[in-house]
Amino acid sequence: MxxxxxxxxxxxxxxxxxxxxxxxxxxxxxxxxxxxxxxxxxxxxxxxxxxxxxxxxxxxxxxxxxxxxxxxxxxxxxxxxxxxxxxxxxxxxxxxxxxxxxxxxxxxxxxxxxxxxxxxxxxxxxxxxKNSYFQYKKGHTYNKIESKDIIYFESDDRKINIITKDSRDSFYGSMDYVYDKVKNLGFLYIHKSYLVNNLYIRSYLYDRVIMSNNIELPISQSRRKSMREKLIRLVGGGE
The missing domain is CATH 3.40.50.2300 (Response regulator)
Structure with a gap:
């Protein structure tokens, strides 16, 4: 779009x-x-x-x-x-x-x-x-991070944490706002509190994913079926 x-x-x-x-x-x-x-x-x-x-x-x-x-x-x-x-x-x-x-x-x-x-x-x-960037405002400063470097987003009350390969940052916002910006870039909304980059999913289990940094993140029950279908599409239709 x-x-x-x-x-x-x-x-x-x-x-x-x-x-x-x-x-x-x-x-x-x-x-x-x-x-x-x-x-x-x-x-x-x-x-x-x-x-x-x-x-x-x-x-x-x-x-x-x-x-x-x-x-x-x-x-x-x-x-x-x-x-x-x-x-x-x-x-x-x-x-x-x-x-x-x-x-x-x-x-x-x-x-x-x-x-x-x-x-x-x-x-x-x-x-x-061009490389795709996620842009966000922190205080009075505008920041941007290459989306390919982001492992996942984490919602913590009104704060969004951005976990990348090399760092961690945060800003005030909503997960729905973040998802609207990255939904076409291979990110998956696995839980109301977690939005993960498909590139960094090391293992996919029924109720959770294991990311490349060895962090395990839960898949909410209501999203498990849709997440499986999306992952199958992303990897080309294999079981």
Whole structure:
């Protein structure tokens, strides 16, 4: 799935782009989830509330916070280099201003489907080829860990512990939030308190798994059947 944000204060532009992206998703068999914002501040607040996107279409000329200011906050303040940013504008005179934001492309209004499609496919290739990261907020700091290094997540009251191959960290959040971010990356929700990376399951038993660090984690009774079915699919259908 490709999570996309469109941010432009002109309703006609957001509507047109939204329709184009839905059409391109269908054409290329890609599930797209699109959120539309009409101001930079609105999008910034949404991101600050622990929401993330794979691709952001960002208008430059907006009144409350222009696209350049928002792009700099995403890149510098949030230290987010993985989100692809595509700028849209009625002017062509912003190239040097955008240099340090490293946008994937720059589209001139009015938008044309063939240009949006080219950008869409480029973003898809980049996103699919990059290492996947789990991003989380700890205090006022944004952190990210390569998902392939995470052995499991553990819920401890309102705190989520992240156990990796080499370290342990924690942040305040919910397991449902974590699962929504990693469910397509080979993680299994074996228990309300444990979310494990299939890559590090050393042994699978009826009621528990043994991880590569020799930690045994329980599989809740209500999830045992579904976990077995998922594991069979992940290893290619073998018993």
């Amino acid at each position: 490709l999570k996309i944000a469109i941010c432009d204060d002109v309703v006609e532009v957001t509507s047109q782009l939204d329709k184009m992206l839905i059409e391109l998703g269908k054409k290329h068999s890609v599930l797209v989830e699109i959120d539309v914002f009409f101001s930079g501040v609105e999008l910034l607040n949404h991101i600050m509330d622990e929401n993330s996107f794979d691709l952001i279409f960002l208008d430059i000329e907006m009144e409350d916070m222009d696209g350049i200011q928002l792009g700099l906050k995403i890149r510098n303040d949030m230290m987010d280099d993985s989100t692809q940013i595509a700028y849209i504008s009625g002017k062509q005179s912003y190239a040097m201003d955008l240099f340090q934001i490293r946008p994937i492309d720059f589209l001139i209004k009015p938008l044309h489907l063939e240009h949006v499609e080219e950008l869409f496919l480029t973003a898809l290739r980049i996103i699919n080829s």
